Amino acid sequence: MEKLRGQIADMKKSLFDEGLLNDQFEEIEKLQDSDDPRFAEDIFTVFFNESSTRIASIETGIEDTSQNFTMLQDALSKLHSSSCQIGAKNVYTAVNHATGYLGEGNIEDVEGFKEACQKIKPELDTLQARIKPYFELSKQQNGN
16 A cells, blocks of 8 residues: 555656646645545546537637637637646646737737647647546545
C-alpha cells in the first residue's frame, strides 16, 4: 500500500511539474470524501466530455471565422472558464492564447488565431492521457 501511495504521489508531482495541473486541482481533490471518492475523476470526466463538444464547435467555427465569431467566442470562453476551475493549467494557457486573438467583434489575426486554436486539442488529449492513470491508481488505493 505504501508503494502505491508513493506511485500516486510521484504521478501527481509529475502532472504539476509538467504544467498539466495547478493548485486548483488540489482544491478539487480536497472535496473528495468517503461518500464520493471519485469526485475529482467525475469532474474531469464531465470536463473532457464538454471540452470535446467545445473543440468540435471551434473546429467548425474556424472554417469561417467572420460568420462564426460569436460561436467561437462562446466556446473559448466556456473552455477557458472550465479549464481554470479544475486546474487544467496547460489547457487554460492554450485557450488563453487563442482568446488573445479575439478583438471587439472580430479576430485580429485569423491565421494566428487558427494556429492557437489547433494547440488546444493536443493539450486536452495530453492531460486526459496523463490523468487517467493517476485516477486509476487512486481507485486502487481507495479499493474501488
